[in-house]
Amino acid sequence: MSSSSPAARPGPITDVPPLSLCAREPHVPADRLVAEMVPPPRFDSVRFGTYIPDPDQPSQTEAVRVLDGFAAGLGSPAAGAAGRRRLFGFGRAASKAPAGPRGVYLDGGYGVGKTHLLASLWHATPADPDLKAFGTFVELTNLVGALGFQQTVKTLSGHRLLCIDEFELDDPGDTVLVSTLLGKLVEAGVALAATSNTLPGKLGEGRFASADFLREIQGLSAHFRALRIDGEDYRHRGLPEAPAPYSDELVTRTAHTTEGASLDAFADLLDHLAKVHPSRYGALTDGLRAVCLTGVRPVPDQSTALRLVVLADRLYDREVPVLASGLPFDQLFSEEMLKGGYRKKYFRAISRLTALARDAGRLTEAR
Template identity: 70%
Template sequence: MTGSVPRRVGFITVSAASHPHAITTAAPPVSLVERRPVVAAERLVAEMVPPPRFAGVSFGSYLPDPTQPSQAEAVTVLAEFAAGLNAAEAPRRGWFRRAAPAPTGPAGVYLDGGYGVGKTHLLASLWHAVPGPKAFGTFVELTNLVGALGFQQAVATLSGHKLLCIDEFELDDPGDTVLVSTLLSRLVEAGVKLAATSNTLPEKLGEGRFAATDFMREIQGLSAHFRSVRIDGQDYRHRGLPAAPPPYTDQQVAERAEQAPGAALDDFPALLRHLSAVHPSRYGALLDDVHAVFLQGVCPVEDQSTALRLVVLADRMYDRELPITASGIPFDQVFSAEMLKGGYRKKYLRAVSRLVALARDSARG
């Protein structure tokens, strides 16, 4: 027999052609702790796009709840906002072409509403509907960009954009809020259009326009430039945290990592220590070419700085939809009760929800 066909056995490829006894196994797991990513400023900006789960959304794919008129109204307002930007891009015909007029309407829109009403879907739809250059990122990603580039360079880099979308605007960090407010003021002066969302804290739900009022107060001088768009709806995420799947043993985690292509295997405490030596703007690059994360010895996080770094890593893993297989304690026990009641409660609740979701993805696989 000539030209025998390779047979696929699990993750081992057996070829009976010229090397009848040779086998090729999946590449061994990488270690995130051993990575020291260096990210160019151009990449940081280029990666400011909607996460993969919102890569193909549009206003048309958003299905408003017929019992909540504000949802359909929000689609209309944002579509008009996008149309204003597109109109400014329309080419002028004839011999005497004039520069395109500046976009009309407000400098920015703010989507005001609780968890789970589709604000990120709509924000990403707006981003997809307008011409570039444009950028999309969370509030944390934007502050990390400023930290990596420096304030002046960040202003210079983003000033040439037509639209900047900021998801999950944080109202619980006065220092960062003032920094971003100043940045946005400079960008508005340069003609950049803005769009933002922010989540109301669970205990504040139902208190009318709490989030919008807070947002307008925090951005101070910019408030007059924003149009607030209320999105009502059922807060399906405000039903308590989902139960985390039971952890695996260390041996099970290691064995599964050896069998999975694109696996990263790390000791959880060692990874937390490593994060302190990597700028948060590089956490995405830390996960380059990783398709699944395996963690041994998940344990409670003891201090605030480490916890906030874990939040950023959880966001980057969630953006990339990386399943997590872990040993130790369940992810819903990583943050203490005291942390979950403190000023960063919203961040920690989001991180737990996302880590648990990724752990469930692994369990289903």
């Protein structure tokens, strides 16, 4: 299972007008996109040693062992440019760049700690932070849009490692674009690591299958070693049920008495998200210490639901507690959505928002 640092405790102050997500329309310059390709704040301090494997799931212990060796194999001076020598040989030098796997794919359900392990790999790789990059698939595609394909290849080609979290496979155009980009980076000697989301129509365990990932990235399958990580969602293992929603009055009052809190009607926020590119949702939350929402209700359609998933991910990454009124978060998505091809994303969003709702209990306690 994964561990994470506790959410920040926002400080109560005398009535101050709260912030509003709906009033924000962030524009992120290209140089910031590159500079921020590091693990998000929630994963600043994670390491392989802070990942606590479930004793009933030996695949978790094995994943740590393999990834630790993978990171060590990126440590030779020759491992940062074309002709890198030590990757999956785990310390065995070669006379030229190895023909074997150049990357690793973490295959498992939501809440088994894939992002924790991916960020731990980034931290464990013995290279200057400027020579390794970490970002979501959405952030990577936005980087290509901002810099252009050739400049993105040039910018990332000198890296030792590129980690891609939440590799999206539901947009064929973007998948081909990133697959082509990764092919160029592999040729330049960049090591790769990825987790991914479920393809539309993939049901069953609520997890993505490595065979599907390898097929979707087309000619790159030979460059990835798949690591299966079994287990249950650590965020809810042994924890109480999600807290019940609060009243509109309490949510509003808390927003007015909590420094750095935002306050928005849930319906208005859903409308606003359609006006902001998902790659900017992280910037949308800059400086927030809490998010307060009134009138939470089921999302009306799939496009809106998918945007909300991205926002939930960015709030979770940044450890921003969410205090809400209306319906509980496990009623956000319809039964049809939870049985459809994006079910893994929706369950992950419920899991993460529920964890943030628990954190938000501290807001009311602080008052």
